Amino acid sequence: MKLSKVGAVAALLACTQLSGCMGQMALSGLVTKGNLSLVDNRYGRAGLFVLMAPVYGVAASADLFVINTIEFWTGQNPISGRAPAVVDMPANTILKVNHKLNQDLTSAPVTLSKVTLSAIDANTMAMTMSYQDGRTQVLSGQKQGDWVEFYLDGEFITEVSIGELTAYVANRA
16 A cells, blocks of 8 residues: 555656646745735845745645646646746757657647636645636645645545655755
């Protein structure tokens, strides 16, 4: 049983690593903006940063695991509304491959029309994703002690420890 949890966590981390962890980090930016708008003193801001450390951790985790992945697949960040996705921005690149690929592989494949984040209770967050073709899906995360369980449309996907999420975020910084 333990092996399957480790495999599920590895699969989740692989998915996030391979599918869009490079993004705008818009939710983390909102937390920072909130901190900066509360007080005009650098020491006060630094003190708030320390007090808000758990909020920054949760925001960064949500950005890395959810928001940036949505940005990758849709081409637009659901928090900031900005497009194109970071991975689609033009840059002076060394390797030029787009001209050799099918056009379907050069842009975001999923088209969301609306994304709504909501707190169900103190331990549960839900993200409702509405697609342009009319479909909707709900991705939810529920904290259970030292673990977070992830569900897609009510079906269990995986379980990740808070320690693993924290270590992941620390290694990405």
